[in-house]
Amino acid sequence: MTEVSAGSGRAWSPFDEWLADDPELVALLGAEIDRQSTTLQLIASENFTSPAVLAASGSVLTNKYSEGYPGRRYYGGNQVIDEVENLARDRATSLFGAEHANVQPHAGATANLAVYQALLEPGDTVLAMSLDHGGHLTHGSPASITSKIWRFVAYGVSPASADPEAPGETIDFDEVADVAKRERPKLIVAGATAYPRVIDARPFREIADAVGARLMFDIAHPAGLVAGGAHPNPVGIADVVTLTTHKTLRGPRGGAILCGQDLAKAIDSAVFPGLQGGPLEHVVAAKAVAFREASLPSFRDYAARVVANAQSLARALAAEGFRLVSGGTDNHLILIDLRPFDAELTGKQAQEVLDRAGITLNRNTIPDDPRPPFVTSGLRLGSAAQTTTGMGTPEMARIAGLIGRALRHRANEAVLREVRSDVLDLCGGFPPYPQLVTGPPVSSPAGGG
Numbered sequence: 114m115t116e117v118s119a120g121s122g123r124a125w126s127p128f129d130e131w132l133a134d135d136p137e138l139v140a141l142l143g144a145e146i147d148r149q150s151t152t153l154q155l156i157a158s159e160n161f162t163s164p165a166v167l168a169a170s171g172s173v174l175t176n177k178y179s180e181g182y183p184g185r186r187y188y189g190g191n192q193v194i195d196e197v198e199n200l201a202r203d204r205a206t207s208l209f210g211a212e213h214a215n216v217q218p219h220a221g222a223t224a225n226l227a228v229y230q231a232l233l234e235p236g237d238t239v240l241a242m243s244l245d246h247g248g249h250l251t252h253g254s255p256a257s258i259t260s261k262i263w264r265f266v267a268y269g270v271s272p273a274s275a276d277p278e279a280p281g282e283t284i285d286f287d288e289v290a291d292v293a294k295r296e297r298p299k300l301i302v303a304g305a306t307a308y309p310r311v312i313d314a315r316p317f318r319e320i321a322d323a324v325g326a327r328l329m330f331d332i333a334h335p336a337g338l339v340a341g342g343a344h345p346n347p348v349g350i351a352d353v354v355t356l357t358t359h360k361t362l363r364g365p366r367g368g369a370i371l372c373g374q375d376l377a378k379a380i381d382s383a384v385f386p387g388l389q390g391g392p393l394e395h396v397v398a399a400k401a402v403a404f405r406e407a408s409l410p411s412f413r414d415y416a417a418r419v420v421a422n423a424q425s426l427a428r429a430l431a432a433e434g435f436r437l438v439s440g441g442t443d444n445h446l447i448l449i450d451l452r453p454f455d456a457e458l459t460g461k462q463a464q465e466v467l468d469r470a471g472i473t474l475n476r477n478t479i480p481d482d483p484r485p486p487f488v489t490s491g492l493r494l495g496s497a498a499q500t501t502t503g504m505g506t507p508e509m510a511r512i513a514g515l516i517g518r519a520l521r522h523r524a525n526e527a528v529l530r531e532v533r534s535d536v537l538d539l540c541g542g543f544p545p546y547p548q549l550v551t552g553p554p555v556s557s558p559a560g561g562g
């Protein structure tokens with residue numbers, strides 16, 4: 114257990130002193146910034162926002178109720194809020210080249226639900242990627258409300274192949290077309306939550322047109338890569354694009370929807386009043402900050418470095434003996450099949466061992482995983498967060514070595530302590546919030562962060 118006291122000298126934000134009479138919470142916030150600063154953040158859906166995003170998220174805009182949309186609110190006093198939301202909408206449309214943006218969804222899941230609600234009747238058929246091949250829960254998982262309201266049919270990836278030139282495990286567009294022709298979906302969903310390759314919207318568009326379906330592209334994961342020009346932009350090809358603002362886009366936790374003017378009213382009505390009440394305008398303001406940051410030249414450089422780092426990490430992991438699903442990556446994300454490395458090692462065990470060594474990532478199903486989702490045979494890693502801290506390809510090689518060492522010697526506490534100590538040393542050179550962390554690291558090695 115990490116020990117952090119209110120008097121440790123750590124600040125959680127420029128407003129730290131405003132929390133001074135709540136030492137319990139101050140200690141917890143200090144502990145979390147300490148965890149984020151002293152362990153490696155390799156969860157593919159996480160990032161470190163800028164202090165400007167933190168400031169907007171913690172602003173007085175949290176006080177305001179503003180059901181409705183700019184110029185059409187149900188409560189008074191929304192003159193400033195209207196300008197904030199318009200700023201966020203304008204920045205989103207400009208960033209992605211879209212005609213319309215809805216910036217109110219509280220999350221990516223809500224954004225997806227809103228699109229289904231806008232475009233479908235209950236019982237309609239939707240074709241999306243299966244969860245165990247990389248799709249998201251809201252792409253029709255049996256565990257999600259989406260599959261209870263609409264009828265989901267699935268496509269997946271091609272089988273793995275031993276040919277290094279054609280390793281397989283990429284989206285099987287023949288299957289997408291076959292299932293679409295057979296099932297006649299009203300909506301096709303492109304996009305994934307655990308897929309390490311670029312997804313081209315054009316073949317999806319052709320298949321959707323051939324069967325008279327709408328196309329939704331969920332860019333929750335690569336939104337920042339799209340904004341930064343490192344991933345093709347599906348806006349204008351897909352009818353609707355959904356995204357999250359907190360993954361590669363590096364903004365606050367939340368979602369957004371992009372579409373043409375033809376669907377603007379239906380999408381807006383589906384978000385509010387269809388699914389949500391009052392929007393979180395402090396988060397909308399933070400989204401506006403993030404959209405601006407993502408439009409700067411430095412963000413293009415960031416997006417390119419995210420991909421270069423993921424590829425460097427992938428190569429180094431392969432050299433450690435890990436099998437990479439699809440043979441590598443061309444985005445921010447890597448999926449490891451642990452079985453060739455160690456047939457006995459599950460994703461769950463690997464995640465827990467690495468957590469103890471200060472390396473944070475998540476277990477993940479791999480295509481056709483024989484183990485259940487809570488156990489899995491895979492790990493998912495991402496490069497977005499540590500790239501934000503300034504880590505580059507030499508650090509990626511070091512990280513792969515630490516992961517291999519920890520997992521190879523997972524029963525040896527002394528080795529795990531050494532790995533934890535190396536992680537601490539590595540993180541010490543790349544603090545995510547140097548302007549906030551004012552005290553010395555307080556984690557103890559092997560403390561698990």
Ligand code: DSN
Nearest residue numbers: 157158221249306307
């Ligand atoms: N939980 C997110 C992820 O980790 O990809 C998706 O919603």
